[in-house]
Amino acid sequence: MIPVLIVVSVLIFAMVRITPSDPVASMTKGKNVSEETRQELRVRYHLDKNPAEQYLIWITGTLHGDLGESYQYKQSVGSLISQRIGITLSLVILSGILSVLVAIPVGVISAVKMNSALDKFLSVLTLVFVASPVFLTAIIMMFVFALKMGLFPSFGTGNGLWDSLYHMVLPSVALAMNMVALTSRITRTSMIEQLNSDYIRTATAKGIPRMRVIVTYALKNALIPIITVTSIQIGSMLVGAVLVESVFAMGGLGDLLISGIKAADYPVVQGVTLLLVFIFLCINLVVDIFYAILDPRIRLK
Amino acid sequence: MENLLEIRNLTVELMTTRGIVYALSGVDLAVRPGEIHGVVGESGCGKSMTAKSILRLHNPQRSRMKGSIRFEGRELLGLPDREIEKLRGSAVSMIFQDPMTSLNPLMTIGDQIADMYRFHARAGKKEALEKAQEMLEKVGIAPAAKRFRQYPFELSGGMQQRVMIAMAIACAPKLLIADEPTTALDVTIQAQILELLQQLSADMGMSILLITHNFGIVAETCQRVSVMYAGKVVETGETRDLLRRASHPYSRALIRSIPGCEERGTRLETIPGSPPALFEPPESCMFAPRCPFAEERCRKAYPTLFDCGGGHLAACFKPLGKEESTRV
Numbered sequence: 075m076i077p078v079l080i081v082v083s084v085l086i087f088a089m090v091r092i093t094p095s096d097p098v099a100s101m102t103k104g105k106n107v108s109e110e111t112r113q114e115l116r117v118r119y120h121l122d123k124n125p126a127e128q129y130l131i132w133i134t135g136t137l138h139g140d141l142g143e144s145y146q147y148k149q150s151v152g153s154l155i156s157q158r159i160g161i162t163l164s165l166v167i168l169s170g171i172l173s174v175l176v177a178i179p180v181g182v183i184s185a186v187k188m189n190s191a192l193d194k195f196l197s198v199l200t201l202v203f204v205a206s207p208v209f210l211t212a213i214i215m216m217f218v219f220a221l222k223m224g225l226f227p228s229f230g231t232g233n234g235l236w237d238s239l240y241h242m243v244l245p246s247v248a249l250a251m252n253m254v255a256l257t258s259r260i261t262r263t264s265m266i267e268q269l270n271s272d273y274i275r276t277a278t279a280k281g282i283p284r285m286r287v288i289v290t291y292a293l294k295n296a297l298i299p300i301i302t303v304t305s306i307q308i309g310s311m312l313v314g315a316v317l318v319e320s321v322f323a324m325g326g327l328g329d330l331l332i333s334g335i336k337a338a339d340y341p342v343v344q345g346v347t348l349l350l351v352f353i354f355l356c357i358n359l360v361v362d363i364f365y366a367i368l369d370p371r372i373r374l375k
Numbered sequence: 376m377e378n379l380l381e382i383r384n385l386t387v388e389l390m391t392t393r394g395i396v397y398a399l400s401g402v403d404l405a406v407r408p409g410e411i412h413g414v415v416g417e418s419g420c421g422k423s424m425t426a427k428s429i430l431r432l433h434n435p436q437r438s439r440m441k442g443s444i445r446f447e448g449r450e451l452l453g454l455p456d457r458e459i460e461k462l463r464g465s466a467v468s469m470i471f472q473d474p475m476t477s478l479n480p481l482m483t484i485g486d487q488i489a490d491m492y493r494f495h496a497r498a499g500k501k502e503a504l505e506k507a508q509e510m511l512e513k514v515g516i517a518p519a520a521k522r523f524r525q526y527p528f529e530l531s532g533g534m535q536q537r538v539m540i541a542m543a544i545a546c547a548p549k550l551l552i553a554d555e556p557t558t559a560l561d562v563t564i565q566a567q568i569l570e571l572l573q574q575l576s577a578d579m580g581m582s583i584l585l586i587t588h589n590f591g592i593v594a595e596t597c598q599r600v601s602v603m604y605a606g607k608v609v610e611t612g613e614t615r616d617l618l619r620r621a622s623h624p625y626s627r628a629l630i631r632s633i634p635g636c637e638e639r640g641t642r643l644e645t646i647p648g649s650p651p652a653l654f655e656p657p658e659s660c661m662f663a664p665r666c667p668f669a670e671e672r673c674r675k676a677y678p679t680l681f682d683c684g685g686g687h688l689a690a691c692f693k694p695l696g697k698e699e700s701t702r703v
Contacts, residue, residue: 281464
């Protein structure tokens with residue numbers, strides 16, 4: 075994990091600088107400033123040094139928990155992130171839970187009732203979900219449930235636990251839909267494969283009740299590909315969250331990242347991206363642990 | 376003697392994407408209490424289909440069953456699924472060809488055996504686990520206390536088949552269906568497993584329906600045998616009698632193709648041709664195209680059963696050795 079993070083940090087650092095942007099220009103946007111002031115800013119943010127030195131300054135700071143200071147907010151990146159990460163994480167966690175709770179039963183039912191009318195209906199429905207991009211789903215949901223029916227708020231994050239949850243409903247459903255589609259398809263495929271396997275035939279021949287055969291025997295064995303896909307999906311949800319946050323004006327990490335990119339705010343872009351990568355890697359680690367808990371054959375290795 | 380299992384005129388039709396397959400077209404089979412009854416035949420002749428039909432293990436939406444399957448005098452064919460579920464594993468249980476894939480990879484073998492007691496005997500978890508351990512000892516897995524906590528992948532193929540057997544006999548079934556139980560194992564392990572099955576059958580008074588393509592196994596283990604061809608039983612009788620004077624040309628050809636029956640240096644006999652595809656319901660003898668003795672009537676109608684005496688029946692117009700048996 076650590077070598078990966080080092081490589082990723084170099085990549086992020088390089089990519090931010092490859093883009094044709096000038097931080098000093100965006101800091102002084104619209105103002106008439108002297109070359110001296112420009113030079114002062116460059117010195118203050120170490121932009122006068124060569125890239126290798128800049129990287130070392132950034133990475134040393136990062137290792138000490140200091141992600142640097144934002145050019146546009148004049149605040150530490152760490153505090154900017156900590157103000158917003160709660161919104162993004164709760165959005166991702168909520169929609170993650172929501173989508174798994176819907177997707178697995180849907181996939182299992184489709185597999186058990188394979189090729190029935192219900193299975194075909196669910197297939198078409200999930201295909202529609204998987205095909206519609208998350209920002210479109212978000213806008214349509216906002217239009218229907220917030221503007222036309224007035225059931226849910228259309229923007230903001232609310233105050234207090236219940237109000238926050240209430241504000242989270244539409245964004246997290248919008249974000250979950252894509253994931254429901256893919257996860258339920260994978261669940262169906264994986265379940266069908268397991269239900270046709272020899273040990274399921276054995277379990278049936280043993281007289282184990284059908285429900286237990288489906289849930290404890292087949293689903294448990296089908297879980298590994300489901301977990302893999304779910305973890306990748308949660309990773310891509312971090313990106314999806316950026317879009318949903320901006321549709322619902324929620325001011326999470328996504329918002330911060332986008333404004334950072336627009337303003338060539340290098341520390342913000344670097345900090346947020348590195349954090350997202352770090353979260354993604356942590357998810358992978360957790361998934362590996364899950365595999366080992368689930369499958370004794372993996373545990374042995 | 377009252378038969379434990381009696382299959383009469385069983386037909387199974389499978390709906391496939393290529394049309395209806397007449398997998399079984401009128402199977403008659405009887406298993407007596409306590410006997411080991413062999414079912415032999417080439418691949419695709421309906422051996423496994425017959426076995427699966429008893430416990431209704433094939434996809435019910437894609438198949439149609441007719442005829443009669445009576446177990447202990449009770450008709451199974453019309454029974455609701457719940458009743459069949461109760462029967463599975465308790466009165467009738469089954470073991471399969473490939474033990475490596477037939478055990479749940481994510482459950483310890485102890486738990487898999489214990490499941491039998493939990494669902495059939497309604498035993499508590501602790502009691503079920505204790506009984507499962509006893510069962511492992513019974514099938515010769517030692518040390519049971521250690522093996523008990525292992526997963527299937529930690530055992531050899533022979534051990535896995537022993538676990539399958541332990542599971543199958545856990546609830547003291549009256550009938551054990553063994554579908555090619557030794558095909559995937561090497562020869563020495565084969566002998567051990569067959570010996571174990573024979574010993575269990577004798578100790579528990581359990582009947583075994585032993586499905587195999589190997590006449591050698593039948594000769595060693597089965598009291599009686601039925602020979603199947605293209606979805607029908609073509610000959611049935613005492614193993615010794617049938618081996619000595621097989622009446623159906625197909626049975627005789629099968630027996631001839633066991634290695635070791637001829638002198639050294641001679642070529643092993645084979646049966647020319649291959650079994651028919653079963654897309655049409657049979658109206659004449661299905662073996663006729665491959666039979667060296669076939670005549671006109673064999674291609675026009677299905678032969679009636681010929682009684683060779685002593686419960687030995689053959690479905691053939693021209694049973695071999697008819698002259699000898701009528702002479703006796």
